[in-house]
Amino acid sequence: MPVLPPLSASSSSASVPPRAGVVAQLRAAGCVFAEEEAELILAGARTPREIAALVERRVAGLPLEQVLGWAGFHGLRIAVEPGVFVPRxxxxxxxxxxxxxxxxxxxxxxxxxxxxxxxxxxxxxxxxxxxxxxxxxxxxxxxxxxxxxxxxxxxxxxxxxxxxxxxxxxxxxxxxxxxxxxxxxxxxxxxxxxxxxxxxxxxxxxxxxxxxxxxxxxxxxxxxxxxxxxxxxxxxxxxxxxxxxxxxxxxxxxxxxxxxxxxxxxxxxxx
CATH class of the missing domain: 3.40.50.150 (Vaccinia Virus protein VP39)
Structure with missing residues (x-):
């Protein structure tokens, strides 16, 4: 999994689905770093609906960076779009x-x-x-x-x-x-x-x-x-x-x- 810059802990809102549920969905889909990915998804979404949409895309196999819309690279956040090569x-x-x-x-x-x-x-x-x-x-x-x-x-x-x-x-x-x-x-x-x-x-x-x-x-x-x-x-x-x-x-x-x-x-x- 790529090393990504830290994110704020915005996932603590009571309106956000439990972290454990997101982790379970990602782990069931074969995501090796399910806990870390869950933190990034929860921090990057503003509503439960957005979280569900991001998790659905990740479970479908879309690269995490394309799901989030960015990749961590050399200390920067690099914008990444679907269908574009993800920097390693x-x-x-x-x-x-x-x-x-x-x-x-x-x-x-x-x-x-x-x-x-x-x-x-x-x-x-x-x-x-x-x-x-x-x-x-x-x-x-x-x-x-x-x-x-x-x-x-x-x-x-x-x-x-x-x-x-x-x-x-x-x-x-x-x-x-x-x-x-x-x-x-x-x-x-x-x-x-x-x-x-x-x-x-x-x-x-x-x-x-x-x-x-x-x-x-x-x-x-x-x-x-x-x-x-x-x-x-x-x-x-x-x-x-x-x-x-x-x-x-x-x-x-x-x-x-x-x-x-x-x-x-x-x-x-x-x-």
Whole structure:
């Protein structure tokens, strides 16, 4: 379960259904963290009717973050809408790596942005910067605008770099690309919350999961500023092929691993 920011204890109202009843419904539906989820649902709803509606959606299998309308990510509340990829806690490691490598970055791009969580977190961590985000999915673009525009950024719709303004070529300090990397044949093995409620375009990375990663690495050097870096999340068994793709593109590649988050981030620097 993702780590979510604390909520006020508004669930103590006498008009709210007993917490135990909500917990029981969630537990019966197979929610592993039923107690924690109940607290979030109770705190986020204003009436018993709203609580019942939220519980019904969660019991039906909708991801908790889409039920609540937000996800906790890197200390922020990120707006999340139905049909949009839910940011994973492990991706916070990608943000940390980007900030550590380019603390003075002034031009940021969040490619394959989904909800825009990575771009929003980078903007919060780095301060004033030129921020752009892009996604091919119109639903993701609409959602990302809720998270990116208030932070002074711009969200573009289109296929990878085709979505970005040409004025960014050769100027990007941090290019974060949380590309889909699940092999096509393994999408059906994902938890129902992902495979049934998140867009396939945000999950399916092709036969070996690396099709989009290869496209991004091939084009990235044209967009990066000297010393700029591309950061991509991948799985443990894909890292050798990912590193090779970065190297073929002329980038100096490095792998960073967080055992706690089970996160693997490949970074490529343009020199």
């Amino acid at each position: 806690r492990r991706t916070e490691f990608l943000v940390d790596q980007a900030v550590a490598r380019s603390p003075e970055a002034s031009v940021l791009v969040d490619l394959c942005c989904g909800s825009g969580a990575v771009g929003a977190a980078l903007a919060e961590a780095l301060g004033p910067a030129e921020l752009h985000a892009a996604d091919i999915d119109p639903a993701a673009v609409r959602c990302a605008r809720r998270n990116i525009v208030p932070r002074g950024g711009t969200v573009h719709e289109g296929d990878l770099f085709d979505a970005l303004p040409g004025s960014l070529r050769g100027r990007v300090d941090i290019l974060a690309a949380n590309v889909p990397y699940v092999p096509t044949g393994e999408v059906g093995l994902l938890p129902p919350e992902a495979r049934d409620h998140e867009p396939l375009v945000a999950l399916d990375g092709g036969p070996d999961g690396l099709d989009i990663l290869r496209r991004v690495t091939t084009m990235a050097p044209t967009w990066l500023a000297p010393g700029g870096c591309l950061l991509v999340e991948t799985s443990e068994h894909q890292t050798p092929q990912a590193l090779a793709a970065f190297t073929r593109a002329g980038l100096t590649a490095q792998l960073a691993v967080s055992e706690d988050l089970s996160a693997h981030v490949v970074t490529g620097t343009r020199h």
